[in-house]
Amino acid sequence: MWPLVLIASLGAFLLKFLGYLVPEKWLAHPRIALVVTLLPIGLLAGLIIQQTFADSGAIAVDGRALGAVIAIYASSRKWPFIAVIFVAAIATAIARYFGLVN
Amino acid sequence: MRSLANFNAILRDAVGIGIGTAAYGFGFGALAISTGFDVAQTMTLSAFMFTGASQFALVGVVGSGGSFAAALAATWLLGFRNLPYAITMKRIVAPAKSKIPFAAQLTIDESTAMALAHQDDEPTGTAAKAGFWLTGISVFVFWNLATLLGALAVSITSDPKALGLDAAISAGFVALLWPQLKNQRRIRVALIAAVVALLAIPFTAAGIPILLSGAVAAAIGLRMKLEQI
Numbered sequence: 642m643w644p645l646v647l648i649a650s651l652g653a654f655l656l657k658f659l660g661y662l663v664p665e666k667w668l669a670h671p672r673i674a675l676v677v678t679l680l681p682i683g684l685l686a687g688l689i690i691q692q693t694f695a696d697s698g699a700i701a702v703d704g705r706a707l708g709a710v711i712a713i714y715a716s717s718r719k720w721p722f723i724a725v726i727f728v729a730a731i732a733t734a735i736a737r738y739f740g741l742v743n
Numbered sequence: 744m745r746s747l748a749n750f751n752a753i754l755r756d757a758v759g760i761g762i763g764t765a766a767y768g769f770g771f772g773a774l775a776i777s778t779g780f781d782v783a784q785t786m787t788l789s790a791f792m793f794t795g796a797s798q799f800a801l802v803g804v805v806g807s808g809g810s811f812a813a814a815l816a817a818t819w820l821l822g823f824r825n826l827p828y829a830i831t832m833k834r835i836v837a838p839a840k841s842k843i844p845f846a847a848q849l850t851i852d853e854s855t856a857m858a859l860a861h862q863d864d865e866p867t868g869t870a871a872k873a874g875f876w877l878t879g880i881s882v883f884v885f886w887n888l889a890t891l892l893g894a895l896a897v898s899i900t901s902d903p904k905a906l907g908l909d910a911a912i913s914a915g916f917v918a919l920l921w922p923q924l925k926n927q928r929r930i931r932v933a934l935i936a937a938v939v940a941l942l943a944i945p946f947t948a949a950g951i952p953i954l955l956s957g958a959v960a961a962a963i964g965l966r967m968k969l970e971q972i
Contacts, residue, residue: 646784649801649815650792653822658847660829675964677827678972682929683936683960684824685920687953688796690940693913700944708910712917722918723763729914730766733907
């Protein structure tokens with residue numbers, strides 16, 4: 642397991658590090674600025690979907706969806722970050738305890 | 744930095760975000776141990792890799808019996824978003840050469856989001872720098888402490904799902920995306936990216952749907968003008 646842990650970690654670090662070595666003028670280009678703005682939005686939207694609905698390569702609707710819906714409501718009410726995830730976790734845990742969701 | 748009018752507010756948010764990530768740092772620690780990683784390996788991932796989604800992906804792929812290459816691919820594809828984050832932070836945080844390795848290590852969703860959220864506070868950009876460094880350090884400390892606690896407590900909480908920790912991760916990503924949805928176009932891009940990920944899940948390996956979402960968002964961006972977003 643150690644080779645995987647170390648190689649994967651080194652690669653993840655180099656991806657971050659590389660961004661600081663890229664020439665400044667790349668950022669001045671409007672297309673780069675557009676991609677830099679929209680890429681994280683797309684990736685975060687994808688992360689939400691994968692984390693909420695993916696289950697061993699299939700789509701599943703379970704307690705995670707309840708947590709995500711609660712998070713959307715809480716975010717729209719401008720709750721602090723910690724409150725959003727705390728309430729989502731508690732609500733999902735309670736719903737699972739009573740067998741309301743998987 | 745301390746002379747900033749809103750320094751205390753930024754510090755308070757940074758600590759709050761750090762505590763917030765602790766919930767899933769705890770979940771990661773518990774999950775990694777139950778997947779067969781030992782405490783030292785789990786802590787190496789949280790301290791050295793230090794990018795949550797990649798860490799979960801690595802452990803998830805190993806846990807589901809994925810290959811060495813599949814685990815690496817999922818980890819790096821998820822970590823790829825840190826590259827544009829870093830390009831943006833180079834401009835906003837502008838670290839001195841000697842501080843670049845530290846800035847790079849702390850370049851994650853939360854520190855980037857905080858820097859972006861404060862970039863227009865005042866003309867010098869000091870608030871954005873404070874947001875980046877304070878959030879990065881706060882998340883690093885709480886994330887690693889929580890990972891250790893989760894790893895040690897795994898025998899007690901053998902089922903992170905019972906505590907809703909998997910839902911907490913979904914909620915965390917929602918909370919991170921929300922502040923970036925400042926206008927209709929951005930919302931539309933996020934929705935299209937979400938649909939792409941949903942359609943891709945049954946047909947692609949773990950991690951690929953996220954990359955496709957990013958690619959679609961970038962492709963849409965190339966058809967827009969900067970002032971539109």
